[in-house]
Each structure stands twice: as structure tokens, then as C-alpha cells.
Amino acid sequence: xxxxxxxxxIVTALLLSFGLYEALxxxxxxxxxxxxxxxxxxxxxxxxxAFLLFLINFxxxxxxxxxxxxxxDILALVSAExxxxxxxxxxxxxxxxxxxxxxxWWTWDLRLTLTLVLWLIYVSYLMLxxxxxxxxxxxxxxxxxxxxALDVPLVYFSIWFFRTQHPSPxxxxxxxxxxxxxxVLLINWAAFLCLAWLVCWxxxxxxxxxxxxxxxxSLEALLEGDGSR
Amino acid sequence: xxxxxxxxxxxxxxxxxxxxxxDAINAMLFFSLLVVxxxxxxxxxxxxxxxxxxxxLIWVAFLFAAVVALNQTWARExxxxxxxxxxxxxxxxxxxxxAKAVGNFIFVIVLEALMAPLFIIFYKLRPLGPAWELLPIAxxxxxxxxxxxxxxxxxxxxxxxxxxxxxxxxxxxxxxxxLGMVNATTAVLTGEESAKFWIALxxxxxxxxxxxCLLLFETILEAE
Numbered sequence: 001x002x003x004x005x006x007x008x009x010i011v012t013a014l015l016l017s018f019g020l021y022e023a024l025x026x027x028x029x030x031x032x033x034x035x036x037x038x039x040x041x042x043x044x045x046x047x048x049x050a051f052l053l054f055l056i057n058f059x060x061x062x063x064x065x066x067x068x069x070x071x072x073d074i075l076a077l078v079s080a081e082x083x084x085x086x087x088x089x090x091x092x093x094x095x096x097x098x099x100x101x102x103x104x105w106w107t108w109d110l111r112l113t114l115t116l117v118l119w120l121i122y123v124s125y126l127m128l129x130x131x132x133x134x135x136x137x138x139x140x141x142x143x144x145x146x147x148x149a150l151d152v153p154l155v156y157f158s159i160w161f162f163r164t165q166h167p168s169p170x171x172x173x174x175x176x177x178x179x180x181x182x183x184v185l186l187i188n189w190a191a192f193l194c195l196a197w198l199v200c201w202x203x204x205x206x207x208x209x210x211x212x213x214x215x216x217x218s219l220e221a222l223l224e225g226d227g228s229r
Numbered sequence: 230x231x232x233x234x235x236x237x238x239x240x241x242x243x244x245x246x247x248x249x250x251x252d253a254i255n256a257m258l259f260f261s262l263l264v265v266x267x268x269x270x271x272x273x274x275x276x277x278x279x280x281x282x283x284x285x286l287i288w289v290a291f292l293f294a295a296v297v298a299l300n301q302t303w304a305r306e307x308x309x310x311x312x313x314x315x316x317x318x319x320x321x322x323x324x325x326x327x328a329k330a331v332g333n334f335i336f337v338i339v340l341e342a343l344m345a346p347l348f349i350i351f352y353k354l355r356p357l358g359p360a361w362e363l364l365p366i367a368x369x370x371x372x373x374x375x376x377x378x379x380x381x382x383x384x385x386x387x388x389x390x391x392x393x394x395x396x397x398x399x400x401x402x403x404x405x406x407x408l409g410m411v412n413a414t415t416a417v418l419t420g421e422e423s424a425k426f427w428i429a430l431x432x433x434x435x436x437x438x439x440x441x442c443l444l445l446f447e448t449i450l451e452a453e
Contacts, residue, residue: 117401131390161426162408
């Protein structure tokens with residue numbers, strides 16, 4: 001396992017630099033939007049990666065509720081944390097692109113709103129984990145994750161109806177993607193997946209060590225308490 | 230004890246406590262009164278404008294006021310270790326949750342009934358759509374807030390700053406319900422479109438989360 005880590009790190013670095021080169025130099029310039037469209041190669045892979053991580057969080061949470069396996073809990077925590085980071089990237093790169101192309105920073109469009117709501121739900125999930133004082137934090141966090149997942153289809157339908165009722169200023173993305181662009185997009189997605197995997201792995205190991213340290217410390221405190229009595 | 234007997238006993242106890250102290254309802258009433266007055270000052274809307282914004286204002290006021298009642302739901306039971314006693318008793322967990330949720334529902338519905346006339350006066354409201362639809366909207370919307378609110382209040386009693394934790398957990402999850410209530414109310418007030426979709430959405434939200442709460446409440450109650 002441990003030997004795989006530097007290999008993954010190297011692969012990630014290579015893929016990221018190759019993806020950057022492809023996105024900035026090889027990919028053709030979009031006809032109407034110009035160079036600003038190139039942010040798309042970072043925006044879209046981040047979004048896919050974030051959604052995948054949120055899905056992992058849901059699966060890990062359900063697994064934890066059924067099996068009470070500490071590994072599943074750590075996986076849920078890690079995927080939520082890294083997912084929020086990627087989701088933040090999506091929410092920051094989106095407006096940077098939207099301003100010159102749509103003329104506005106933000107609109108309450110279906111996908112934008114859904115991403116924002118997901119971000120809010122997972123930030124509140126992380127807040128619960130941070131502020132909880134109970135030893136049962138994993139249970140509560142897992143339950144909240146299940147609620148968050150149940151909420152997603154409801155959010156989707158509510159915004160879908162909200163937006164089809166009111167005309168949106170956004171022109172739909174009719175037309176197909178240039179195959180060369182799709183190619184660059186997929187390379188960048190692979191790079192981002194590796195990056196997410198790498199960060200999750202590091203964070204996972206950190207969390208395992210941290211829990212071991214905490215356990216050792218509380219055990220030590222317990223033993224000292226016994227000795228003084 | 231049967232499911233219904235436990236529910237009834239817990240609910241009766243909570244209602245009696247509230248009837249004698251009137252802590253929650255007074256705080257909620259005064260709070261939403263302040264919201265009504267402040268918004269009315271801040272926007273000074275005409276009858277036409279207020280039809281468009283009142284749906285949002287009403288539900289924001291009720292949402293914030295409901296948090297007052299929700300926060301004290303479980304805090305009261307912590308004081309004399311009532312929850313610990315409940316945990317060791319053979320009574321099942323779900324009736325306790327149901328009684329608490331129904332209790333909060335009654336508090337918030339009473340609040341809404343008392344506040345609605347004030348809203349009508351201050352915002353010069355006269356619905357242009359079918360007014361009877363406001364009744365199912367109020368019932369379904371309030372249940373949507375209260376069922377998850379009661380559940381998340383139970384989640385947040387074991388956090389550091391629980392008073393602030395509840396809205397942080399409740400509001401993001403409640404966004405689709407809030408969108409439903411506000412748009413349904415606005416649809417009825419302006420009479421421009423049908424509120425049917427939003428009522429159906431609220432119903433779906435209520436069904437999904439009532440089931441989820443009942444299935445997962447025992448896990449939360451036993452988690453200590």
C-alpha cells in the first residue's frame with residue numbers, strides 16, 4: 001500500500017502538467033467565447049470529482065450506519081472534506097467564466113443552484129463534525145449525510161420547476177463538443193481524480209494517525225489518574 | 230405501553246408544560262412580531278409589491294421563530310436526565326419523536342394563526358388566487374420545518390454551541406421545502422400561476438423526511 005503512494009503522486013503530477021499543457025496550448029480556441037472558455041477544463045472535472053466524492057461520502061455513511069466500521073467513518077469524513085474543496089473550486093471558477101460570457105457573475109440556474117446547495121449541505125456536515133462534543137459524532141454525521149442525500153432529488157425538482165417557470169438569462173448549451181476538446185477534458189478529469197485520490201489518501205492516513213494519538217493520550221491520562229489515587 | 234399511549238402521554242406533558250409557562254409561544258410571537266414590523270419599516274411596500282414579497286417574508290419570519298421552539302424541545306429533557314431515563318425504559322423511541330414533532334407543530338401552527346391577521350393588516354394583503362390553498366400550504370410547510378427541526382435539534386444537543394448549531398443544520402436541508410412554501414404562497418397571493426406543483430413538492434418532502442426521521446431517530450437517541 002505504502003509503496004503505491006509515491007507512484008500515485010508522480011502520476012498525478014505528470015497528468016496535471018500534461019493536462020495543463022493540453023488545456024492551454026493544444027485544445028482549440030472556442031469560436032465565440034475565446035480563451036476564457038479554457039477554464040472549462042478545470043471547472044467541469046472539479047464538478048465531476050466533487051459529485052463523485054459526495055457519492056462516496058453517502059455510500060460510506062450508509063456503510064457506517066449498518067456496520068459501525070471506523071474505516072467507513074474516516075472515508076466519509078475525508079470524502080466530504082475533499083469534496084467541499086473541489087466544490088469550492090467549481091463555485092469560484094464558474095463565475096469567473098460566467099462574467100465575460102453571460103455578462104453576469106451568478107444566476108439561479110439549475111446546475112449552479114444545485115451545486116451551491118450541495119456545498120451548503122456538506123459544509124454544515126463538516127460543521128457538525130467540528131462542533132460535536134459527543135463520542136458518537138460518526139453516528140450523527142452519518143445520519144446527517146443520509147438526510148443530505150435524500151434532499152438532493154427534492155432540491156433538483158424544486159429548482160427545475162422554479163427555473164422552467166421563469167425564463168433564465170442563460171442560453172442552453174446546444175451543439176456538441178469538439179472531439180479534441182472532449183479529449184482534453186477527459187485528460188484533465190483523470191488528473192483531477194488522481195489528485196483527489198492522492199489528497200484523500202493523505203488525509204485518510206493523517207486521520208488514522210490522529211485517532212491513534214488521541215486514543216493513546218486518553219489511555220495515558222486514564223493510567224495517570226489511577227496512579228495518583 | 231402502546232405506541233399511541235406513549236405519544237399521547239409525552240405530547241400531553243409538553244403541552245401542559247407550555248400552557249403553564251408559555252415560554253416558547255411568547256418568545257416566538259414577539260420575535261415574529263418584530264420581524265413583521267422591521268420588514269414593514271424597511272420595505273414600506275405598496276399592496277402590489279407586498280403580494281410579491283409577502284410569501285418570502287412570512288415564511289422567513291416563521292422559520293426563524295420556529296427555531297426558538299425547536300431549540301428548547303430537547304434541552305428541557307437534558308436537565309433532569311429525562312432522556313437517559315427514557316433510553317433505559319422499555320418504551321420505543323419513535324413515539325417520543327412523534328410527540329415532540331407534533332408538539333412543535335402545534336406551537337408553530339398556533340403562532341401562524343395568531344400572526345396571519347397581523348401580516349394581512351401590515352402588508353395590506355388580499356389573495357388573488359384560491360385562498361383555501363393557503364391552508365394545505367401552511368400545514369405541509371409547517372410540518373416540513375418541524376419534523377426535520379425536531380430531528381436536528383436532537384442531533385445538535387450534543388454539540389458545543391447547540392443554539393446556533395440547529396439552524397446551521399436545518400436551513401441547508403430545508404431549502405427545497407422553503408422554496409416550496411414561499412413559491413406556493415406567492416402563487417396564491419398573486420394569483421398568476423398554480424400552486425399545485427409546490428404543494429405536491431411539499432407533500433413529497435414531508436413524506437420522505439417523516440419516514441427518514443422515524444427510521445433513524447432510534448439511532449440518534451441511543452447514540453451516547
